[in-house]
Amino acid sequence: MPLVNFTTREITCKLVYYGPGRSGKTTNLLYIHGRVPEDRRGNMISLATQSDRTLFFDFLPLELGVISGFTTRFQLYTVPGQVYYNATRRLVLQGADGVVFVADSQARRFEDNLESFQNLQENLLDQGVDVRQIPLVLQYNKQDLPPDLILAPAELDDALNFRAVPSLAADALHGSGVFETLKSLSGLILQRLAARPPGVP
Amino acid sequence: MSDLETFTLEPANRAAAAAARAVADASGVPYAPLVVIGAGGTGKTELLNAIAERLKATHPRAAVELLDPDSLVERYRSALLAGQGEEVREQLIAADLVLLDDVERLARHRDCQGLVADLLDARRAAGREVVVALSVPLARLEGLDARLVRRLAEGTAVSLSLPGPEARIGILRRKLTQLPGPLPDEVVRAVAAAEFSSMRDYTGALSRLIAFQEASAVPLSPEDGLLLIGATIRTDNRALGAADEVLPPTLAVRPSVGPSAPDAPDEFAEFLSDITAGVSEQVDRWKRRVGEAVLYWAGQGLRTRRLEVLLEQEAPIDPEPVLAEYERDAREILALAAEAATDSPDLVGAEVFHDPDQVAAARTLAAQARSRAAPLSAPLAHYRWEDLAQGPASRLVMLAARDIIGEPGRRYSPLLVVGGPGSGKSHLLHALGNALAGRGVTPIACLGSTAFAAEVRGLTDPEAQAAWRQRYRWVGALLLDDLHLLAEDRRAQEELSELVAELLEGQRQMVFASIRPLEDLAGFDPRLISRLQGGLQVELPPPDREVRLAVIKRLLAGGPAAQDAALADYLAGRPAESVRELHGSVQRVLNAAAAQQVVPSPALAREVLEVVALGAGRGARRSGGTRASGILAPGIGMVRSKEKIVDQWPTTTDRLIAELR
Numbered sequence: 001m002p003l004v005n006f007t008t009r010e011i012t013c014k015l016v017y018y019g020p021g022r023s024g025k026t027t028n029l030l031y032i033h034g035r036v037p038e039d040r041r042g043n044m045i046s047l048a049t050q051s052d053r054t055l056f057f058d059f060l061p062l063e064l065g066v067i068s069g070f071t072t073r074f075q076l077y078t079v080p081g082q083v084y085y086n087a088t089r090r091l092v093l094q095g096a097d098g099v100v101f102v103a104d105s106q107a108r109r110f111e112d113n114l115e116s117f118q119n120l121q122e123n124l125l126d127q128g129v130d131v132r133q134i135p136l137v138l139q140y141n142k143q144d145l146p147p148d149l150i151l152a153p154a155e156l157d158d159a160l161n162f163r164a165v166p167s168l169a170a171d172a173l174h175g176s177g178v179f180e181t182l183k184s185l186s187g188l189i190l191q192r193l194a195a196r197p198p199g200v201p
Numbered sequence: 202m203s204d205l206e207t208f209t210l211e212p213a214n215r216a217a218a219a220a221a222r223a224v225a226d227a228s229g230v231p232y233a234p235l236v237v238i239g240a241g242g243t244g245k246t247e248l249l250n251a252i253a254e255r256l257k258a259t260h261p262r263a264a265v266e267l268l269d270p271d272s273l274v275e276r277y278r279s280a281l282l283a284g285q286g287e288e289v290r291e292q293l294i295a296a297d298l299v300l301l302d303d304v305e306r307l308a309r310h311r312d313c314q315g316l317v318a319d320l321l322d323a324r325r326a327a328g329r330e331v332v333v334a335l336s337v338p339l340a341r342l343e344g345l346d347a348r349l350v351r352r353l354a355e356g357t358a359v360s361l362s363l364p365g366p367e368a369r370i371g372i373l374r375r376k377l378t379q380l381p382g383p384l385p386d387e388v389v390r391a392v393a394a395a396e397f398s399s400m401r402d403y404t405g406a407l408s409r410l411i412a413f414q415e416a417s418a419v420p421l422s423p424e425d426g427l428l429l430i431g432a433t434i435r436t437d438n439r440a441l442g443a444a445d446e447v448l449p450p451t452l453a454v455r456p457s458v459g460p461s462a463p464d465a466p467d468e469f470a471e472f473l474s475d476i477t478a479g480v481s482e483q484v485d486r487w488k489r490r491v492g493e494a495v496l497y498w499a500g501q502g503l504r505t506r507r508l509e510v511l512l513e514q515e516a517p518i519d520p521e522p523v524l525a526e527y528e529r530d531a532r533e534i535l536a537l538a539a540e541a542a543t544d545s546p547d548l549v550g551a552e553v554f555h556d557p558d559q560v561a562a563a564r565t566l567a568a569q570a571r572s573r574a575a576p577l578s579a580p581l582a583h584y585r586w587e588d589l590a591q592g593p594a595s596r597l598v599m600l601a602a603r604d605i606i607g608e609p610g611r612r613y614s615p616l617l618v619v620g621g622p623g624s625g626k627s628h629l630l631h632a633l634g635n636a637l638a639g640r641g642v643t644p645i646a647c648l649g650s651t652a653f654a655a656e657v658r659g660l661t662d663p664e665a666q667a668a669w670r671q672r673y674r675w676v677g678a679l680l681l682d683d684l685h686l687l688a689e690d691r692r693a694q695e696e697l698s699e700l701v702a703e704l705l706e707g708q709r710q711m712v713f714a715s716i717r718p719l720e721d722l723a724g725f726d727p728r729l730i731s732r733l734q735g736g737l738q739v740e741l742p743p744p745d746r747e748v749r750l751a752v753i754k755r756l757l758a759g760g761p762a763a764q765d766a767a768l769a770d771y772l773a774g775r776p777a778e779s780v781r782e783l784h785g786s787v788q789r790v791l792n793a794a795a796a797q798q799v800v801p802s803p804a805l806a807r808e809v810l811e812v813v814a815l816g817a818g819r820g821a822r823r824s825g826g827t828r829a830s831g832i833l834a835p836g837i838g839m840v841r842s843k844e845k846i847v848d849q850w851p852t853t854t855d856r857l858i859a860e861l862r
Contacts, residue, residue, distance in 0.1 A: 006519030011480060035469045067477050068347065068484035074476075179468040183475050190479035 004070070011072045013189050014095055015182070017058075018120050019102035020112035021081030024141040027172040028102060029060045029076055032182065035175070036062060074186070081116065090123050098135035098189045099124075100181055102172075103160060105142045105150040110159070117160055135188035136165045139181045144171035205251045207372055208244065211364035220359045221248055224298070224330050225255035232357035234321055234331035238338055239361030242399015245334040248361060249300045252332060256298055263297040270306040274313050281493060282500035290316070294323045300332045304353070308344025311512045312492025318349040318482075319489070321356075331356075346488065347481040369393035369403060376404050377411075384411055384421065391423035395432035406430040487520050488512060494524055498531050504556040530557035537567040544570035545675065572668040577676065578648035580634030589625075589632050590751030594742040601739055602629065605710055606636045609678060613737040615701065615711035617684070619718045620741030623779025626714035629741065630680045633712060642677035642710065650686040654693040670696075674703050678710040685715045688724035698729040705732065744780050749773040752780055756787045762794075762801040771803040775810065786810055 004011050017025040033044045042061035064072040077096075079089040093099075101120060103113045124131045140156045151159075153169045161167050166184045170177025205225070208218035220235055239245050253265045268276075280289040293299055299320070307314050324331050335342070339354055364372060370393040377384060384407070392406050410426050421429075491512055495505045507527050511520050538554035548554070548570050553562040586606075591599045604612045620626045634647040660666040673679070679700070687693050704711055715722065719730055719738060744752065750773035757763050772790070777783040793809045794801040 032469075037469065040469070064473055064476055067480040070480065070484070072476065072480060175468070179472050183472055186472070186476055187479060190476070190483055 009070050011067070011070045012075065013073070013097045013186070014075045014077065015098050015100065015185055015189075016093055016096040017076065017078040017100045017102055018089070018093070018116070019081060019100075019141075020104055020109060020116040021083075023081060023102045023104040023109070023113075023116075024170075024172040025078040025081065025100075025102045026058050027141075028100070028139070028170075028178050028181070029058050029078055031172055031175045031178045032062075032076065033060055035179070040064070076182075083115070083119075086119065086123070089119070090126065093120075093123050094127060096129075096134070097192075098137070098185045100137050100139055100185055101160070102139045102141050102170075103156055105140045105153075105156065105169075106145065107149060107151050110151065113156070113160060132163065135185055135192060136163070137181055137185040137188065138165060138167035139170045139172075139177065140167060141170045141172050141177075143169040144174065144176070205248075205255060207375060208248060208251070208361075211362065211368035211372075213360075213362045214244075214364065214368075217248065217359040217361050220357070221252045221332075222255070224332055225252045226259070227256075227330070231325070231328055231330045232332075233325040234333050234353065234356040236339070236353055236356045236358040237332065237334045237361055238358055239334075239336070240363070240399070241336055242401040243361045243363050244400055245336070245361055246302055249302055249332060249334055253298070253300060260297070264292075264295070266293060266296045266299045267302070268300070269302040270304065270310055270313070273301070273317075274310045277313060277316060278496045278500060281496045286493065290320070290323075293320050294327065294329075296329070298330055298332070299324065300334075302334045303336065304333050305335050305337055305342055305345070307349070308342075311344070311346075311488070312495050314346045314349050315486070315489025315492060318346065318352050321349075321352040348478065351478050351481070363398070363400060366394050369400075372400065373403060373407050376407055384414055385423075387423050388421050388426040391426055392430065392432075395427060395430065397432065406432065491520050491524065494527070498527070498557075501531070501535065502555055503531050503534065504558065507558055527557055530560050533557075533560055534563055537563045541567050541570040569671055572671045577644050577646040577672065578652060580631040580638070580645060580647035580680065582635065584628050584631035584635065586632040586636040586639075588755065589629065590744075590748045590755075592745040592747035592751075594745040595625075595748060598629070598739040598741050601737060602633050602636075605633065605712070606640060609637055609640065609642050609710040610708040614705070614709070615713055615733055615736035617719060617733060617736060617738040618712065618714045618741050619716070619738060620714070621716060621743060621779065623781030624741045624743055625780045626716075626741055627682050628780070630682050630712055630714050634678065634680050637678050637710065644676055645678045645680065646673060646676045647680040647682075649682040650684055650693075653681060653697070654687060654690050657690075657693045657696050670700075673700050674707075676704070676709060678712070679704060680712045680714075682714045683716075684713045685717050685722060688722065691726065694726040694729050698726055698732060701729065701732045705735070711736070743778050744783060746773055748780070749777055749783055752783050753787055756784065756791075757801075760791065760801070765800075765802065767803045768801060768806060771806055 017028055019025050029044060033041060040063050042063070045059040058076075058078040060076040062074040062076065064074060066072070077092050079085070079092045099120065101117060103109075103117075121131050124134065138156070138161055140151075140153050142150060143153070153167060157167055166188070168177045168181050168184060170181060172178050205218050205222055208214045208221070217237060217239075220232065221237075224232070224235055237245050237248055249267060253267050256263050256265055277286065277289055280286045301317070304317070307317060321331055333353060333356070335353075339350065339358065342350055342353075370390055373389050373393050374386075377389060388410060389407070392403060392410065395403070395406065397403050397406070409430060410421060413429055414421050488511075491508055495508045495512070498508070499505050505527075507523065511523060534554060534557050537560075538549065541548045541551070541554060544567075548566060551563075551566055553559040553566055556563075589599070598618060601613050601616055605614070605616060618626050618629060631647055634645045638645050656669065660669050681697075687697065701711060713733065718740075719733055722730065750769060753769045753772045754763075757765070757769060762768050768790075772783075772787060775786065777786065790801050790806045790809050794805055797805075799805065
């Protein structure tokens, strides 16, 4: 998918929220959905099970209007976190311009985070994407939980952030860090606009 | 008045003065940038000057850049042309202080807005201050890129107002101390109370009154002063104060943009703002690239309308293909212009060679220039003007030739030189051609009529014919020998007739040579004759004694008889119908001397030429006497010695008798 299309004068960015099951990916999108004016957002499509688990993926289109002559759209996706939905994850990950890895800060989910992060790298590599080049932001969610239940951002950084990408503490349920994460990833993606020759897919 | 103290006189401007002092003293955190906003004449430029002067006073070696948009653009453009654009950027980034006046005028220089935005970014990152002056509030800025406006909005804004009446009195009094001549204080107060829209008007009025007072013996009264400056005193001080507030009286140092409602942040709006800034910044990079291309190619003397269109578009298209195509066309135009400059220097200024949008026309013109530059038959270099000998008989033709060299194409064009065979017409034409070339008349076509006719006959297709005509149409001078040989050649005459008309119109010099005058030329197109009759016809007579003597001396020069005046005199005294015949005579004497291994002398010459003359006379009769070849049989001088000449061969009987004896 071209990031900047001069022919149609569109900038379209696909952002994928990745992470283990129940880490808060859909919660991020729901919070954003709730803060976006109605005329700027499309319907959030969420295919969930009866127990509120994401079955396929969530999709939230954001219409940001015309910026410097370009109709700018952000498309936010989540992947199903459950291990057995890897085919869906790979499908959603295709053509992503940037990835938010939503980690569950609970200490007991530490291994799940590692496994999911490893899975992300594998899926990116499978698609020929250089994991060192794609814009990536780590979000350490659920930092509002009691300290004895969670790992501090520094500890999570030690385990996950060996590429020194931006990382943010968040409480997606209440919105803390949600937009900061989105802004951080958007900034990285827009920086790539300059690095990539205009018009080149 | 470049003193920060002046600004403290007006309470409303004290915040601006304080901020300016902080910048000049480099105290506190940079405002990044400090934005001074004030209507025209409120003293923004003065404030910037005051900051610069204060900094230089305390740090004489500080690098201070005080620029307005025009000077910035000029400097950057010159640097780009010199390939030093990056150095200027670095200088501006590295300066201790940068002050930019009238930044709203950057709207006229879209190509430099990216430079200023980058400068603000880089200096902010480096912790270096920038002071920016604006005549309009940020919200009313027009024609500036969103990124630049955003950078300005991120700075700290201070307002500058027209000082109130009391402050104006103080300012005018300070001004009075800097101007020659006294002025009554009540007049100063009256001027300060007058109604003007800018401080410039007040100080200008003060200067006019001082000048008047100097010329007048009577002290000025306030009423007279106001009358002289065409103003009235304000009576409503409250209204005066209110009217002077050009900008809202919120003069405290404040961020120009801040969170709208801290207790209820609009997260999406902030996000959208960030995205807008990010996208604008990236798009601006392309605009800057286009802007730099505009500056560069404009500096090369090319029209850049095609690129400027990109900058004018609100919704930009992908600039890369346009830039690449423009660059390709621009380089081709420059190459064509360079080629044309070599082929036809007069075409260098042609508009098509400055406009990449007219590549096709430039190619056509360059092709024309190329065809014009195809080599013409140039005059022979060894026929030099300095070698032409002049005698009383050839005085007229030489005078005409000198006038032609002095003013080619202005006088005597066409010139027709009429003379017999060997009279020196060809020498004259080639020598004249060389002299004209020496005067910068190029290109010169110097050829015989037979060659001219052959060229015309070779024009087998219209394209070749057009190219040939193009070549001759642009000659600096046309010199055509043996015009009479074109008789009955209708096609050559027709081309020549058209060419003569063209060259006459272009005031180019033409010289023709013929053995017959125009009136005796038979088999010629009357139009051609008519056009030639518009010029001058002069006769080149057979060489007179003076010419012969000069020619002979030149021929003998460098040889053993160079100083033999008697020999030269003898040779010059002999009759000769042409210079060519003279050459032949001298050559025979020299050949005879060489064969006998003696020095040429009058006696030898007499012996050779007078004896030969007899034989030559017979030979001449045999050959019809048209030309003297000058080629002699080897040893003819000896063979024709009287002792060795046998007038009649003996019969066979006589030879037998002689042998028997």
